[in-house]
Amino acid sequence: MSGPVYNFAYLNEQTKRMIRRAILKAVAIPGYQVPFAAREMPMPLGWGTGGVQVTAACLTQDDILKVIDQGADDTTNAVSIRKFFVKTAGIATTDVTDDATIIQTRHRIPETPLNENQILVYQVPIPEPLRFLEPRETETRKMHALEEYGVMHVKLYEDIARFGEIATAYDYPALVNDRYVFDPSPIPKFDNPKLNNSAALQLFGAGREKRIYAIPPHTKVKSLDFEDFPFSLPKWDKPCAICGSQTSYLDEIVMDDQGGRMFVCSDTDHCRKTQALK
Amino acid sequence: MNSLLSVSNIAKNYGDRVGCHATSFDLWPGEVMAIVGESGSGKTTLLKCISGQMEASSGTLGYTKRDGSIVVLQELSEAERRFLMRTDWGFVHQDARDGLRMGVSAGANLGERLMALGGRHYGRIRSSAEDWLQRVEISTDRIDDSPWSYSGGMRQRLQIARNLVTAPRIIFMDEPTGGLDVSVQARLLDLMRGLVRNLGLAAVIVTHDLAVARLLSTRMMVMQGGNVVETGLTDQILEDPQAPYTQLLVSSILLV
Numbered sequence A: 001m002s003g004p005v006y007n008f009a010y011l012n013e014q015t016k017r018m019i020r021r022a023i024l025k026a027v028a029i030p031g032y033q034v035p036f037a038a039r040e041m042p043m044p045l046g047w048g049t050g051g052v053q054v055t056a057a058c059l060t061q062d063d064i065l066k067v068i069d070q071g072a073d074d075t076t077n078a079v080s081i082r083k084f085f086v087k088t089a090g091i092a093t094t095d096v097t098d099d100a101t102i103i104q105t106r107h108r109i110p111e112t113p114l115n116e117n118q119i120l121v122y123q124v125p126i127p128e129p130l131r132f133l134e135p136r137e138t139e140t141r142k143m144h145a146l147e148e149y150g151v152m153h154v155k156l157y158e159d160i161a162r163f164g165e166i167a168t169a170y171d172y173p174a175l176v177n178d179r180y181v182f183d184p185s186p187i188p189k190f191d192n193p194k195l196n197n198s199a200a201l202q203l204f205g206a207g208r209e210k211r212i213y214a215i216p217p218h219t220k221v222k223s224l225d226f227e228d229f230p231f232s233l234p235k236w237d238k239p240c241a242i243c244g245s246q247t248s249y250l251d252e253i254v255m256d257d258q259g260g261r262m263f264v265c266s267d268t269d270h271c272r273k274t275q276a277l278k
Numbered sequence B: 001m002n003s004l005l006s007v008s009n010i011a012k013n014y015g016d017r018v019g020c021h022a023t024s025f026d027l028w029p030g031e032v033m034a035i036v037g038e039s040g041s042g043k044t045t046l047l048k049c050i051s052g053q054m055e056a057s058s059g060t061l062g063y064t065k066r067d068g069s070i071v072v073l074q075e076l077s078e079a080e081r082r083f084l085m086r087t088d089w090g091f092v093h094q095d096a097r098d099g100l101r102m103g104v105s106a107g108a109n110l111g112e113r114l115m116a117l118g119g120r121h122y123g124r125i126r127s128s129a130e131d132w133l134q135r136v137e138i139s140t141d142r143i144d145d146s147p148w149s150y151s152g153g154m155r156q157r158l159q160i161a162r163n164l165v166t167a168p169r170i171i172f173m174d175e176p177t178g179g180l181d182v183s184v185q186a187r188l189l190d191l192m193r194g195l196v197r198n199l200g201l202a203a204v205i206v207t208h209d210l211a212v213a214r215l216l217s218t219r220m221m222v223m224q225g226g227n228v229v230e231t232g233l234t235d236q237i238l239e240d241p242q243a244p245y246t247q248l249l250v251s252s253i254l255l256v
Helices: A013-028 A049-058 A076-089 A137-145 A150-163 A189-195 A268-277 B043-050 B078-087 B106-116 B122-135 B152-164 B182-199 B210-216 B234-239 B244-251
Strands: A064-069 A102-106 A119-123 A174-176 A180-182 A201-206 A211-215 A221-223 A250-254 A261-265 B005-014 B017-027 B032-037 B058-064 B070-072 B089-092 B170-174 B202-207 B219-224 B227-233
Touching (some): A013 A211, A049 A119, A049 A201, A049 A211, A064 A076, A064 A268, A076 A102, A189 A221, B017 B058, B017 B227, B032 B043, B032 B210, B043 B202, B078 B106, B089 B152, B106 B152, B152 B170, B152 B182, B182 B210, B210 B234, B219 B234, B219 B244, B227 B234, B227 B244
Parallel strands (some): A119 A201, B032 B202, B089 B170, B170 B202
Antiparallel strands (some): A174 A180, A174 A221, A250 A261, B005 B017, B005 B058, B058 B070, B219 B227
16 A cells, blocks of 8 residues: 655645745844744644744755754654654655754754754744733734833843842743844753854744744844843753763753762764764 | 923714713923812723823824923824833823733832833842832832732832832823722822922822822812813812812712
């Protein structure tokens, strides 16, 4: 029995054109959330339907795809999305950041610096940074239009008042190109500096919320902060237990029920590469 | 000298019904004006129209900016109008929950306007918040508490302080003492009178309580059925009411 025949990368050509138009607009206005007619995808909302649609619209026959979830290539979400594109587009995939032309990511930016020939696609759950402070969509749009971003600092103020520091550790709001405050999807704030002046094109797709936004290559992205509480990066006491890297983002892994802990690189490709160098 | 706010022929219709008929008056710098009347008389409608909370059906609002230039509010862009409302104007709601951001601490509420104007120094924002808490007689160790943990009177004082941090020139108040018990009302009125006098604020206060009007305001406007039936100095109107409705209103005050 032969399986179903899919159009290249699952979506039909008209849909891909519609998404590409949204992407072009998003690139033209860095950080602006462009509405688009998100399709239903053969996976649940919250599993990266927005990112998958953006990736599908960008894919060509020659592309090499890498998919990561929390920095790892071998977690459920990453594996199923990679398989999805192998099946529907028949493209090549890789685990190696340097070899990939399109990287779809959930919650991390690869440690390896990206280049001009790469596209980084983010899966975004809630694209609106103002949402938790202002529930009305009409109002948040107006706030973006009029650059009324004071309320973002109210959130950071509240952090300092409660915890003595800006305790927001992921989804850390940033200002794109000195104009739009945007939500960098739930990446750790450790990755925020990598958003700035990145050589690769960064695309953000939110399937449920039907929004696409983008950061074109070499665009200024500044994380919000206070003068007396500047943006700071998290630090770890120990290096990665596997590769010894002192510069990468570490995940805490519970080893046993005796309180044993291990800290290892969240980016598996980076960890492998560092081990190979040793 | 120009009037601070010049209201000319502001009217509001809700479909076929009339909220308030064409009304004109001038508000001068430092002046406190009370709008009194029974409920349903159109006083809140009028207040919302002149404070930019609601669009009037007809009429214009002139405002003299700090640099002396006069602008017509309806002709300003939305960005400019919202900026004015954040900086030069304040609005105190009857229910403090409408005017406060209940999800964040009192300090964040007080600092919000400063941050909206570009304040990016935590220490300075916080010390200004502490200063304002003191001025409205709230202990500074309550700065990190949620407004939910505040009593009704404290919330109302917090709301007033939150409006005053940017040193506005006009403050609009909709029944600021409504829903508070009498002793708290008296304290709040005392505080407001002090603030308004010391800061040289102009204020428009909507109230159905003639005692509030008498304590705070210099001038008074009496409304009934969407019409202004009498205007004049507060003392004059209360001592010698001319319109039949005003006479009824004044005579209905219970003397204890």
